[in-house]
Amino acid sequence: VGYAEHKGLFMRNEMVCTKTLYNYLHKGILGIKAIDLPLVVRRSQRKSISRKHKRELGKSIELRDPNIETREEFGHWELDTVRGTKDKTDHVLISLLERKSRLYVALRCPSARATDVKETLHAWLNTFKNVNLACLCKTITADNGLEFSEISNLENETLSIYFARPYSAWERGSNERHNGLLRRCIPKGMPIKAVSEETIQRTLQWCNNLPRKLLNYRTPLDVFLEEVNKIVDLNTVQFHIAI
Structure with missing residues (x-):
């Protein structure tokens, strides 16, 4: 969506926003499921933990x-x-x-x-x-x-x-x-x-x-x-x- 808007590929009133596009996705209008997107199941809200440095390569x-x-x-x-x-x-x-x-x-x-x-x-x-x-x-x-x-x-x-x-x-x-x-x-x-x-x-x-x-x-x-x-x-x- 952002690329199409940036490059002027369509008139603005012919386009939906990114949020609407995702809404279509979740409603099944686009014929695919959110789970089909490569990164959906890889997102994590887990807090990162920095562990002690053990190996000194440089x-x-x-x-x-x-x-x-x-x-x-x-x-x-x-x-x-x-x-x-x-x-x-x-x-x-x-x-x-x-x-x-x-x-x-x-x-x-x-x-x-x-x-x-x-x-x-x-x-x-x-x-x-x-x-x-x-x-x-x-x-x-x-x-x-x-x-x-x-x-x-x-x-x-x-x-x-x-x-x-x-x-x-x-x-x-x-x-x-x-x-x-x-x-x-x-x-x-x-x-x-x-x-x-x-x-x-x-x-x-x-x-x-x-x-x-x-x-x-x-x-x-x-x-x-x-x-x-x-x-x-x-x-x-x-x-x-x-x-």
Whole structure:
């Protein structure tokens, strides 16, 4: 509804508001049930509890600049892995999300071993060619999985890496949310080895071109490219995103 209004797809008197649309849904007018919506059963009002930090893989999120929480500054990323099966020989996907634009990236990694994850992430960082890395990637915040035990070695004078508290997925909530979107096309139990690169890129394209209310109904790709344009000519940058 917001996207249609923002883009002027219909006359305003031809549209219903979001609340009315949901009312239609609950009354069965639209032919589907609320329970059919992917996120309805996942909403929880349970209060979040921060548990004591037990595993020290690097700098705690507590040391991260509080201003990053506002999402007003570009270049701060969240990091996670997406697994298909428990088979240690299967590939995994390394997922990254830029906090301001919500641009989502998924990188294929040979395994969940710490060395493979570090090398895959390092290769991705190197794709920011001919540009000062500090412009596009200032911080990365990961969870406490052992697969990230070596990524602190990638820190330098322009890149800082932090680790969220254990059992605190909300500290990387946007990344977790987008992993859920990825799961619609690559469900649990499907080996990542069996997923084609075309499927991965098509899924990322859908995620990054999905209008978001919190972005004033712009897409993550629009916002990301707008921010990059403020920094440098896009023709001088090479990086892995799905357009």
